[in-house]
Amino acid sequence: MFRSVARSAAGKHLLRRGYSTESVPDRKVAVLGAAGGIGQPLSLLMKLNPLVSRLALYDIANTPGVAADVSHINSRSEVTGYVGEEQLGQALEGCDVVIIPAGVPRKPGMTRDDLFNINAGIVKGLCSAIAKYCPNALVNMISNPVNSTVPIAAEVFKKAGTYDERKLFGVTTLDVVRAKTFYAGKAKVNVADVNVPVVGGHAGITILPLFSQATPKANLPEDEIKALTKRTQDGGTEVVEAKAGKGSATLSMAYAGAIFADACLKGLNGVPDVVECSFVQSTVTELPFFASKVRLGKSGVEEVLGLGPLSEYEKQGLESLKPELKASIEKGINFANKS
Ligand SMILES: NC(=O)C1=CN([C@@H]2O[C@H](COP(=O)(O)OP(=O)(O)OC[C@H]3O[C@@H](n4cnc5c(N)ncnc54)[C@H](O)[C@@H]3O)[C@@H](O)[C@H]2O)C=CC1
Numbered sequence: 001m002f003r004s005v006a007r008s009a010a011g012k013h014l015l016r017r018g019y020s021t022e023s024v025p026d027r028k029v030a031v032l033g034a035a036g037g038i039g040q041p042l043s044l045l046m047k048l049n050p051l052v053s054r055l056a057l058y059d060i061a062n063t064p065g066v067a068a069d070v071s072h073i074n075s076r077s078e079v080t081g082y083v084g085e086e087q088l089g090q091a092l093e094g095c096d097v098v099i100i101p102a103g104v105p106r107k108p109g110m111t112r113d114d115l116f117n118i119n120a121g122i123v124k125g126l127c128s129a130i131a132k133y134c135p136n137a138l139v140n141m142i143s144n145p146v147n148s149t150v151p152i153a154a155e156v157f158k159k160a161g162t163y164d165e166r167k168l169f170g171v172t173t174l175d176v177v178r179a180k181t182f183y184a185g186k187a188k189v190n191v192a193d194v195n196v197p198v199v200g201g202h203a204g205i206t207i208l209p210l211f212s213q214a215t216p217k218a219n220l221p222e223d224e225i226k227a228l229t230k231r232t233q234d235g236g237t238e239v240v241e242a243k244a245g246k247g248s249a250t251l252s253m254a255y256a257g258a259i260f261a262d263a264c265l266k267g268l269n270g271v272p273d274v275v276e277c278s279f280v281q282s283t284v285t286e287l288p289f290f291a292s293k294v295r296l297g298k299s300g301v302e303e304v305l306g307l308g309p310l311s312e313y314e315k316q317g318l319e320s321l322k323p324e325l326k327a328s329i330e331k332g333i334n335f336a337n338k339s
């Protein structure tokens with residue numbers, strides 16, 4: 001269903017904000033885990049997104065309150081809260097984009113892989129429901145360990161006969177957000193102008209920021225590039241330690257998740273040249289999943305872009321990350337196939 005708003009006040013407002021469409025299609029977005037630390041601010045940000053017409057907020061508890069609260073905001077989308085597994089189908093029906101921040105976060109001393117035992121099962125259950133109720137939706141996987149939860153989702157969809165590799169995304173946008181912020185600080189450039197691709201995966205050394213391709217160019221010395229790389233790789237841990245047992249990044253993640261979902265919606269709506277980094281099925285390396293720049297279009301992934309020229313340091317980083325990333329991918333695939 002399309003609502004023609006081109007000449008209306010709403011249409012002019014969207015054009016001013018860079019949403020240059022002749023008409024704005026109706027789009028339903030669901031947030032699964034909407035009452036959580038990420039889910040709540042992400043629901044708020046999706047409510048503010050004028051590309052969303054229906055916003056479904058799902059969790060196993062507390063969504064009625066979050067939905068009532070967010071629904072009072074005077075923006076375009078209609079908000080509905082769904083609570084408990086028996087309402088999951090309704091939440092998902094008709095969805096264009098499903099964002100998944102459901103699952104437990106890290107505490108100090110834990111790795112993302114330590115979350116596998118709990119989150120793998122949560123993601124598997126949610127993806128089975130997606131295969132049933134909205135098999136064509138773009139899935140934005142935030143739940144950790146992303147290096148394993150994305151392969152789990154792929155296997156669940158394959159088993160259900162609904163897998164379309166163009167529609168499954170591991171959200172690595174927070175790595176890009178961090179790389180941009182940290183680079184701008186060191187390079188003394190305007191953060192709003194900065195671009196840095198981040199490739200690989202989303203855990204420790206599998207996070208590989210390509211500062212040799214960062215713009216604006218700053219010619220930072222090698223030791224500063226190494227420090228920036230390490231800080232980007234440990235960005236999640238920096239927040240986990242600062243929160244001292246009260247969880248991991250939620251606000252910056254909600255921001256990053258909202259940026260990525262907005263890019264998916266723009267792609268679906270036919271906006272040209274929408275490019276974001278994401279962990280997707282890939283032939284960029286010999287690994288079956290890999291994060292790199294991805295062009296988004298009307299069916300999801302339109303093109304997985306290559307790595308571009310790498311510095312010697314980045315080439316070494318790429319080789320070092322492969323064994324860990326491969327093992328995490330295989331762990332996810334094995335879990336989905338044996339349970
Ligand atoms: N991809 C990324 O860059 C990042 C990923 N994360 C991950 O996001 C996940 C969520 O983090 P937080 O929001 O801080 O955790 P949280 O514990 O605050 O919220 C998680 C929410 O998921 C809900 N939930 C649990 N099982 C569910 C199910 N079966 N269906 C629906 N909802 C369910 C809980 O009720 C809770 O409201 C964690 O796994 C965390 O590691 C966190 C930051 C960055």
Ligand SMILES: O=C([O-])CC(=O)C(=O)O
Binds near residue numbers: 105106174236239249
């Ligand atoms: O570090 C964590 O556990 C959460 C996360 O993925 C991040 O902040 O990048």
